[in-house]
Amino acid sequence: MKNKYKKxxxxxxKVTGIQPYGAFVETPDHVEGLIHISEVMNDYxxxxxxFLTVGQIVKAKVIDxxxxxxxxxxxxxxxxxxRHERKKEKKSVLEELNQTDAIGFESLKQKLPEWVARAERIQ
Incomplete structure (x- = not known):
């Protein structure tokens, strides 16, 4: 039998099952496949x-x-x-504070104008 799917x-x-290591899927003509958890997105x-549910239909790329x-x-x-990955790129201001920064009222006062300006650009 010649396979009609190419790399x-x-x-x-269609997602037919989910395991901790990946999702089992099936094509409309009943060819089985696996989407390994590392192939869902670049984020951990x-x-x-x-991200996936049994019965969900997704567009996937054949890698092998x-x-x-x-x-x-x-x-x-x-x-x-x-798009979901890009949403995660936006970090909160608190995540950006370095351990070496002196955290106190004076340093917060100095950073506040920068944070407000950045928040206004995002909206």
Whole structure:
């Protein structure tokens, strides 16, 4: 049987099961595949259930086809998951404070105008 799926191709797949290490998926013509947890997005994912659910249909990229025809897939180029990564890039002001910064009323007073200006640019 010749496999019709090729490396680099984008396909829609349905999530059929979720394990701590990845999500099992199936194509409309019943070819099975796996999206490893490291292929969902570039950020660290602790709980795959926060991003995928059984029955969900997602667009995935074929990164490999095994000899038995099973697919290894990636969601890293899926626009939805890319947008989710960008949201995480915006850190709160508190996360940006360095341990070496003197934290007190005077240093907060000095930083406040910078933080307000940045917040206004984001909105």
């Amino acid at each position: 680099g191709q984008f396909i829609k797949v 994912i602790h709980n795959l259930n926060l 086809v095994s000899e038995d025809g099973k697919l290894n897939l990636s969601l890293k180029e899926n626009d939805y998951f890319k």
